[in-house]
Amino acid sequence: MSASRQFAIVTGASTGIGLELAKCCAREGFDLLIAADEAEIHAAAADIRRLGTNVEAVEADLSNTEGVDKLYAATAGRPVDALLANAGRGLGHAFLDQDFTRARHVIDTNITGTVYLIHKVGNDMRRRNAGKILITGSIAGFIPGSFQAVYNGSKAFLDSFSFALREELRDTEVTVTCLMPGATETKFFERADMMDTSVGVAEKDDAAEVAKNGFDAMIRGDGDVVSGMKNKIQSSVANVMPASVLARQHRKMAEPGTAKK
Template identity: 65%
Template structure:
């Protein structure tokens, strides 16, 4: 489980611990050790291994793969991700690259590496955390929304390509959720960053239940599929423009 130190990823791990899964949780934050300690106290938890590594780098993917050590993977949740607010041209290029390296490149490498291992058993489940943001041109969140559009699309493709196997691929497309995302993305002064959001435990439960049922997607945004892109971009501006929060 990647991105499991906080938020939705941590809540996925809590559910899986209670279901009796042995866990290997990964994140590039030192909080992953604290998360593992808390998860070991969950009823049903037995093995919880914390892996402090950066999945935006090939070295991190290699370390995760080595830590698995050929053990069979029943469930893979690809939840690691980064956000970034403010106008595209004002964003720091190093942070832009970090979003792309984490959300797109790292997740792609992870899915390809572990997906091939899982295909040999032909009976696993994959859950990818996309977002309804992937259906919307993201004014003041341009790179993040574009990265989630990529993940949504990749998830749907994998689901279709693996349709004749026993491997299920589920895309969780959540809306705004109460996590560290908006703080780390420097979006606390935005409308979307300051308003009430969904409970990460509830979102994780919806995703887990859909994954167990083998559903291809959950919490899809229908409005994004029928509204013109230009209008969606204008609507998103009202939510994500710096200074749009009401005080």
């Protein structure tokens, strides 16, 4: 990799929004270090290299500190200009019916691994007084997630964390941007066992468009971006509607068996 080029880390980059974020970085001339917890990350790297950039792939479980340390070590001390913390997992069904190991994996991936990586890279950025951080939150963080309780709770954490970190870094040249998409066309709902739900089978936003909105906001240094007009309206409504009503509405989307035949 060329030290004269900008350098970005993208997590959860094997598919979906993460892959499209990595492609956005590649098109803008970033060298890339991409990571995911599955072997598909190597195929993704080969795909992104066709855009004419240098790409290194790391297969690591980012739900634990060991996996994050493995990814961080792969930077070999090279300064990170942009960190796109996108890795995440979802899980459907009622909380008490979920396997707790899987529920914990959602928490550890979406929260623990994400904040640990940001803590390591963010400290480097603050020391240099330069860098951009993009956190993939969600409009789900505004809504009590009946039948997706752990996932929505984890995204509420990330949305809140992002705004707090941005304020703490306000007097530096390090920016923090929160990308808050709605339901997006990725493998997310299949992996979360939600293909028998209304939201699982509904038409969704395009991952490339969502990623482009997030990438552009990061480059501008914006605090947040909600991708898509429908999601902007939904997030605005969520700010004024009682939580109990939101939880009941979410049930209609996410409860197993609500998929229209």
